[in-house]
Amino acid sequence: MNYQNEEEIKALIENQNVGLAAIRRMLGSKTSYDMLPVSFKLVVFDTTLSVKRALNLLLQHNIVSAPLWDAKTSKFAGLLTTGDFINIIKYYFSNPDRLEIVDTMTLGGLEELERTIGAPSMDTISIHPSKPLFDACLKMLESRSGRIPLIDQDEGTNREIVVSVLTQYRILKFIALNCRETHLLQIPISELGIISTDNIHSCQMTTPVIDVIDCLTQEKLSSIPIVDENGVLINVYEAVDVLGLIKGGIYNDLSLSVGETLLRRSENFEGVCTCTPNDKLSNIMNTVRRASVHRFFVVDDNYKLLGVLSLSDILKYLLLGGSTNSPL
Amino acid sequence: MSQDNPPQNNDISMVDVCDADRQQQQNNETDSAGLSHTLSQMNIDGPDEFEDNENPDRMTVPRNKSTLIFEDDDDDEIPPYSRHQENVSDTNLSEDDDDDESVDSSHHVVSSSATPHVGQDQYKSKSDFSENSQRPQQQYSSNTGTSNTNSNPASKSNMVPVDITWQQGGDKVYVTGSFTGWRKMIGLVPVPDQPGLLHVKLQLPPGTHRFRFIVDNELRFSDFLPTATDQMGNFVNYLEVVAPPTTVDENIGGNLPNQTADSSNYQQDMGAGKPIYKQDNQAQTKQPMSARSRIAFEIEKEPDDLGDGFTRFHEEKPLKQDVEYTQDIPAVFTDPTVMEQYYLTLDQQQNNHQNMAWLTPPQLPPHLENVILNSYSGSGSDNENTSGALPIPNHVVLNHLATSSIKHNTLCVASIVRYKSKYVTQILYAPLQ
Numbered sequence: 034m035n036y037q038n039e040e041e042i043k044a045l046i047e048n049q050n051v052g053l054a055a056i057r058r059m060l061g062s063k064t065s066y067d068m069l070p071v072s073f074k075l076v077v078f079d080t081t082l083s084v085k086r087a088l089n090l091l092l093q094h095n096i097v098s099a100p101l102w103d104a105k106t107s108k109f110a111g112l113l114t115t116g117d118f119i120n121i122i123k124y125y126f127s128n129p130d131r132l133e134i135v136d137t138m139t140l141g142g143l144e145e146l147e148r149t150i151g152a153p154s155m156d157t158i159s160i161h162p163s164k165p166l167f168d169a170c171l172k173m174l175e176s177r178s179g180r181i182p183l184i185d186q187d188e189g190t191n192r193e194i195v196v197s198v199l200t201q202y203r204i205l206k207f208i209a210l211n212c213r214e215t216h217l218l219q220i221p222i223s224e225l226g227i228i229s230t231d232n233i234h235s236c237q238m239t240t241p242v243i244d245v246i247d248c249l250t251q252e253k254l255s256s257i258p259i260v261d262e263n264g265v266l267i268n269v270y271e272a273v274d275v276l277g278l279i280k281g282g283i284y285n286d287l288s289l290s291v292g293e294t295l296l297r298r299s300e301n302f303e304g305v306c307t308c309t310p311n312d313k314l315s316n317i318m319n320t321v322r323r324a325s326v327h328r329f330f331v332v333d334d335n336y337k338l339l340g341v342l343s344l345s346d347i348l349k350y351l352l353l354g355g356s357t358n359s360p361l
Numbered sequence: 362m363s364q365d366n367p368p369q370n371n372d373i374s375m376v377d378v379c380d381a382d383r384q385q386q387q388n389n390e391t392d393s394a395g396l397s398h399t400l401s402q403m404n405i406d407g408p409d410e411f412e413d414n415e416n417p418d419r420m421t422v423p424r425n426k427s428t429l430i431f432e433d434d435d436d437d438e439i440p441p442y443s444r445h446q447e448n449v450s451d452t453n454l455s456e457d458d459d460d461d462e463s464v465d466s467s468h469h470v471v472s473s474s475a476t477p478h479v480g481q482d483q484y485k486s487k488s489d490f491s492e493n494s495q496r497p498q499q500q501y502s503s504n505t506g507t508s509n510t511n512s513n514p515a516s517k518s519n520m521v522p523v524d525i526t527w528q529q530g531g532d533k534v535y536v537t538g539s540f541t542g543w544r545k546m547i548g549l550v551p552v553p554d555q556p557g558l559l560h561v562k563l564q565l566p567p568g569t570h571r572f573r574f575i576v577d578n579e580l581r582f583s584d585f586l587p588t589a590t591d592q593m594g595n596f597v598n599y600l601e602v603v604a605p606p607t608t609v610d611e612n613i614g615g616n617l618p619n620q621t622a623d624s625s626n627y628q629q630d631m632g633a634g635k636p637i638y639k640q641d642n643q644a645q646t647k648q649p650m651s652a653r654s655r656i657a658f659e660i661e662k663e664p665d666d667l668g669d670g671f672t673r674f675h676e677e678k679p680l681k682q683d684v685e686y687t688q689d690i691p692a693v694f695t696d697p698t699v700m701e702q703y704y705l706t707l708d709q710q711q712n713n714h715q716n717m718a719w720l721t722p723p724q725l726p727p728h729l730e731n732v733i734l735n736s737y738s739g740s741g742s743d744n745e746n747t748s749g750a751l752p753i754p755n756h757v758v759l760n761h762l763a764t765s766s767i768k769h770n771t772l773c774v775a776s777i778v779r780y781k782s783k784y785v786t787q788i789l790y791a792p793l794q
Contacts, residue, residue: 062584066781066783067587067589068588068590069589069748070589070590070591070592070751071571071750071753071782071783071784072733072751072752072753072777072783072784072786073748073749073750073751073783073786074749074751074788075749075787075788076788076790077787077788077790078790078791079789079790079791081791081792081794082771082791082792086771086790086792087790185780195787196780196785197748197749203594207590207594207596210593210596211595211596213579
């Protein structure tokens with residue numbers, strides 16, 4: 034970057050560090066409990082519920098994940114996420130003769146299925162609601178789904194209670210809305226070393242959707258950008274789109290191309306969020322505040338795809354990055 | 362104070378009903394008609410009134426009969442999400458145009474200037490009352506069904522003095538919140554002898570209030586008060602104002618000198634608060650008394666025969682003075698044969714007006730029909746609400762098990778419980794086995 038002088042750069046770094054410190058202070062001084070609304074709802078599925086039914090209920094509640102409850106042990110039994118549905122599709126694709134199993138499987142049976150295809154099992158990490166938000170965020174980064182259940186014990190029965198589930202987006206939006214210091218984050222993101230640019234998996238509109246789904250599982254991604262032949266970003270296939278794809282239980286649709294499946298996307302689709310390497314985290318956080326974003330695709334002025342900035346990249350930087358070894 | 366008899370005091374518990382009902386009033390007027398109807402239907406003695414009030418539309422809703430039901434979104438239409446369910450649920454500074462909120466803010470100027478002296482609370486609320494009365498009136502008049510017993514003197518005691526403090530620096534500190542519709546800022550003043558501590562005393566109605574501080578033109582929240590995120594995701598302070606227990610009111614009332622001036626009134630007051638009138642004298646001697654009330658009391662103890670053929674005037678005591686409370690359940694509720702006999706007699710007395718009406722189970726208490734899940738739309742339009750925030754539930758619905766009708770062999774139950782000072786509404790789906 035072309036900066037006028039060294040002093041300006043110094044001020045920039047200093048501001049950035051003040052901003053980061055303020056955000057961390059906020060996350061360290063507040064607990065997950067503090068952040069919860071005064072009244073809120075939580076959808077929980079019994080592990081004996083069928084996968085098919087669970088899928089419809091997720092779509093009905095407009096959510097993409099739900100904690101599972103094992104009524105036999107009275108314990109939290111993991112978090113159902115889109116990744117689990119992708120695993121089912123993968124299983125079905127390699128065992129097409131077992132449609133019946135897939136169709137009647139319960140959520141409790143998922144674990145076994147995931148073991149047979151060698152997929153990592155469900156996320157079961159959790160944190161107590163009265164732990165600082167900072168700790169919850171750190172633990173969340175370990176989870177593959179970018180979310181963490183808040184679990185406490187009932188005083189009367191000593192049994193686990195799932196209080197709520199925190200997501201990366203919720204945390205980032207919380208920071209964006211309530212930490213004024215985010216406007217101090219003025220260093221371009223390209224200089225923070227937080228953008229993934231190597232080995233970016235992308236697909237085209239004509240790619241079969243099953244290949245894309247395969248790619249999602251192989252690389253443990255939450256989305257695959259869709260580009261044209263010139264590498265210009267035109268759309269995205271998200272793990273969430275899988276829910277709509279298998280909604281009707283029609284697993285035959287796996288031969289469709291990505292472009293065809295996207296036609297079924299709900300009209301509420303938020304669109305694809307992009308940014309340029311010159312954008313600052315303050316702008317990024319402004320966007321987080323206004324729209325529900327799950328990742329930013331980094332593009333150049335012609336919308337040619339350069340890289341990806343995921344929410345966990347941002348969160349990780351806000352929690353741990355910056356300060357002494359600033360790349361500037 | 363002299364009108365402070367038990368039925369009115371009981372109305373403290375109605376306040377929440379009013380709050381919750383406000384959303385109904387927004388929807389349409391037939392709802393409140395429905396409420397009064399519901400009440401009268403439960404009242405076996407008043408079948409005539411019931412007929413007058415009858416609203417056919419209301420009667421045909423079978424789901425509201427005897428179970429707590431919330432509507433599963435599944436292929437049902439969802440009532441639009443209403444934004445004004447608690448005292449004020451909106452934090453948006455500009456969007457609010459609710460009527461009672463503007464009244465709210467006007468009353469605040471009054472209370473913030475009142476002297477925060479504990480001993481004078483009674484007088485203060487009295488003097489505040491004339492200005493404050495506007496708000497309770499508005500609030501209650503719209504709830505004809507549940508709260509027409511709420512007269513003004515009772516609502517006065519509904520306002521609870523709340524001290525809001527700020528101790529995190531700054532020169533000009535204001536508080537703004539749901540109680541002023543987020544439009545008006547109320548200034549905090551330094552607490553004498555405690556440097557760095559600012560406060561303001563507000564008179565707030567019971568319920569959950571959200572607020573933030575404006576410190577030197579910066580919107581902030583206090584680290585020393587409970588926090589939560591609102592439906593937009595803003596981090597705010599909140600507090601739950603609970604109506605004071607009625608007994609406290611009575612004791613203070615009994616000690617007030619101006620009350621005791623009129624001795625007959627005084628006695629009534631005391632008596633009304635006690636289940637058994639005979640205890641009056643004992644109760645009085647236990648109370649510390651002012652000089653005037655002691656005189657009044659002395660007079661009371663003199664013989665009734667005043668000489669010259671005069672006797673003391675005694676106000677007639679209510680007939681029910683020997684009422685006693687008991688823990689025995691009347692046989693009519695425990696013995697089916699007695700119960701049947703009772704209702705058959707009722708039927709005959711009423712000239713078959715409401716033949717066998719008692720066979721119909723009573724309707725769900727009206728506040729239980731206010732399932733917050735039904736007023737919430739989790740889908741589509743509100744992407745703002747990523748945390749599943751719901752309106753504050755009426756405490757009456759806590760720890761109840763709600764259910765939706767069984768669909769696709771799946772049972773859906775929901776229950777609202779307290780979690781510390783917050784409310785979790787858990788919806789559990791399980792298959793029928």
